[in-house]
Amino acid sequence: MSSSDNISHNVYFDGKVQSLGIETEKGPATVGVMKKGTYVFNTSSLETMVIISGTMSTKVKGGDWLTHRKDDAFEIAAHTSFEVNCATDVAYICYYS
Template sequence: MVISIPRRQWRPLENPAEAGGLVNHNVYFEGKVQSLSLETAAGKATVGVITPGTYAFSTSTEERMVITSGTLGVKLPGGDWQQMAEGKQFIVAANQTFEVEAKQDVSYICYYK
């Protein structure tokens, strides 16, 4: 027996408040890095994807970044390049700039303090 599920009908929201919650879509570096914001039990966070390339980010608060898929090269302030594989995390202090390099698509969750 095969059960047919009706095709979803997608339409853009004329009023984003219709979504029932506030999720911001963040786009950086001409769409090569994108994230969605959310509230977690640990506080504000973003989940995102980094496509291949090298990027520099500046922090305004402390950030804890956890790699959820792939491997990301990370150069923290004053440090050398390190490879962070899935499940690894790093912390960047507030008001710092750090660099990342992705050789393939990488996903992450970033928690803000």
């Protein structure tokens, strides 16, 4: 197996957020989990997140809190900082453009 075939494993916030990097038909993506809690993320590219399980709210700087549940999809613009509040443990897939 070449290094490009490896699955990347990302760990954030003392292990409370973890994801595995994969290639999909839509391009690069991560499949991950977040424990109940509040986190701040920064994007470098457009992200499309799909909630697989659980409930989370997001707030882009200057915006309102928006709630996302199982099967919801939403986009976060490139070069944006946003807050995430997970009311429950959350599973998601995030596509990068």
